[in-house]
Amino acid sequence: MSVAFHLDTDFYKAKVGSAVKRLTLVNFRNYKYLRLNIGAPFVVLSGENGSGKTNVLEAVSFLSQGRGLRNAKLSEVKTFDFLAATQQSPVFINNNGWAVSAQVERGGEEFNIGTAVESIVKETNYNEVKEVERRIVQVNNQKLASQNELGQYLSIIWVTPQMDRLFQTGAQARRSFLDRIVYAFDTSHARRLAAYDNLYRQWLQILKSGNINDSWLVALEDQMAGIGVAIAAARREQIQKLNDFTEQNPDDIFPTAQLSLDGTIEQMLDDKPAIYVEDFYRESLFNQRRNILYNDSGNGINKTDLLALYKKKNVPAELCSTGEQKSLLLSIILAQARFLIHTRGLPPILLLDEIAAHLDDIKRDAFLYKIRELNLQAWLTSTTPSDFLSIKNSAQFFTIKDNMVNEIAEGLEAAV
Ligand SMILES: Nc1ncnc2c1ncn2[C@@H]1O[C@H](COP(=O)(O)OP(=O)(O)O)[C@@H](O)[C@H]1O
Numbered sequence: 001m002s003v004a005f006h007l008d009t010d011f012y013k014a015k016v017g018s019a020v021k022r023l024t025l026v027n028f029r030n031y032k033y034l035r036l037n038i039g040a041p042f043v044v045l046s047g048e049n050g051s052g053k054t055n056v057l058e059a060v061s062f063l064s065q066g067r068g069l070r071n072a073k074l075s076e077v078k079t080f081d082f083l084a085a086t087q088q089s090p091v092f093i094n095n096n097g098w099a100v101s102a103q104v105e106r107g108g109e110e111f112n113i114g115t116a117v118e119s120i121v122k123e124t125n126y127n128e129v130k131e132v133e134r135r136i137v138q139v140n141n142q143k144l145a146s147q148n149e150l151g152q153y154l155s156i157i158w159v160t161p162q163m164d165r166l167f168q169t170g171a172q173a174r175r176s177f178l179d180r181i182v183y184a185f186d187t188s189h190a191r192r193l194a195a196y197d198n199l200y201r202q203w204l205q206i207l208k209s210g211n212i213n214d215s216w217l218v219a220l221e222d223q224m225a226g227i228g229v230a231i232a233a234a235r236r237e238q239i240q241k242l243n244d245f246t247e248q249n250p251d252d253i254f255p256t257a258q259l260s261l262d263g264t265i266e267q268m269l270d271d272k273p274a275i276y277v278e279d280f281y282r283e284s285l286f287n288q289r290r291n292i293l294y295n296d297s298g299n300g301i302n303k304t305d306l307l308a309l310y311k312k313k314n315v316p317a318e319l320c321s322t323g324e325q326k327s328l329l330l331s332i333i334l335a336q337a338r339f340l341i342h343t344r345g346l347p348p349i350l351l352l353d354e355i356a357a358h359l360d361d362i363k364r365d366a367f368l369y370k371i372r373e374l375n376l377q378a379w380l381t382s383t384t385p386s387d388f389l390s391i392k393n394s395a396q397f398f399t400i401k402d403n404m405v406n407e408i409a410e411g412l413e414a415a416v
């Protein structure tokens with residue numbers, strides 16, 4: 001499968017990007033209340049360590065599906081009272097909840113996205129009820145059936161300091177990175193993953209209970225095999241397309257990363273029909289019944305890894321220097337952003353947490369320049385905002401102190 005794509009900077013310039021114009025946080029981490037009005041493609045947040053820079057980016061990340069850029073539990077996000085004793089909020093909110101709301105502009109149209117946490121009472125398996133928290137999302141004040149639909153409105157891509165080690169840590173982080181890429185292009189991917197997860201949990205629960213219900217297990221395995229193969233196929237397709245795109249449109253500064261999937265199911269789809277792979281999947285789940293509780297080393301899509309190759313040098317990412325790994329990561333992000341604009345006409349919003357680390361000044365400025373060229377909005381953080389002076393004409397600079405965010409309106413050079 002090979003598709004032709006051609007890069008053309010005028011193409012991007014003609015597009016109107018997506019951008020958050022106003023962001024409001026209530027009871028979110030260290031902000032009892034915060035409102036930011038944004039009118040520039042770059043938003044630079046500076047402040048000491050622990051001042052709350054990443055928290056703002058995390059809030060924006062909740063405008064997309066999932067648990068945000070920290071992969072947080074819903075309950076840890078709401079403002080801890082002991083940290084907010086002196087803060088006031090003009091907005092009343094149920095004390096258990098938190099909320100993020102944003103006025104968004106996309107392609108010349110405005111809409112708002114809101115997300116909040118609500119407590120609901122849920123019945124457990126044993127006819128007891130317990131209170132659980134869940135995140136609800138709204139677009140233009142209409143509740144969405146599921147947060148997975150958010151991807152139709154906005155695409156958000158983030159780079160965090162933890163990802164500097166993406167190619168070196170466990171496969172889990174790479175797998176979620178992979179699945180976020182796939183989701184950006186194919187929003188039903190999140191629904192499939194959630195469904196698979198849910199089935200898998202039920203399946204494990206039955207096996208753990210020792211109360212083996214054979215027909216129930218068979219039904220679950222059947223569904224897991226079907227959805228699992230669909231997930232693997234979507235991953236293969238998107239990674240293949242992204243590779244084709246980068247191959248035909250290599251960046252002049254950032255090294256091309258060739259991506260591949262290390263997963264039994266994905267690899268099997270290279271040369272076997274889906275129906276065969278599905279049978280194989282079902283059988284291997286059946287065979288795993290006996291030992292899954294002791295040795296979870298099966299063939300499932302929840303084991304797949306994402307590999308990256310520094311193409312020009314033919315070196316796997318994990319063997320590259322720290323700086324090279326950072327360049328590879330940014331190169332994947334750029335490729336994804338460009339490809340998204342091409343295929344979905346959906347310019348992503350970038351959240352770039354401390355990206356200046358492990359990047360020389362030239363690469364850093366080149367990266368910023370490329371983002372500007374793509375007409376994207378990017379949120380940047382740094383303890384040393386002078387890192388971003390090269391974009392001062394298209395940026396708004398804010399400093400954060402004592403849970404307050406203030407814009408540096410004048411005398412930027414002196415202030416940073
Ligand atoms: N739920 C919470 N309620 C209040 N404050 C929080 C909460 N979670 C984290 N914080 C505060 O946020 C701070 C970290 O903010 P962060 O955005 O990571 O800082 P940085 O500016 O270094 O990126 C911590 O100092 C912590 O006190």
Ligand SMILES: [Mg+2]
Nearest residue numbers: 053054055353
């Ligand atoms: Mg931080």
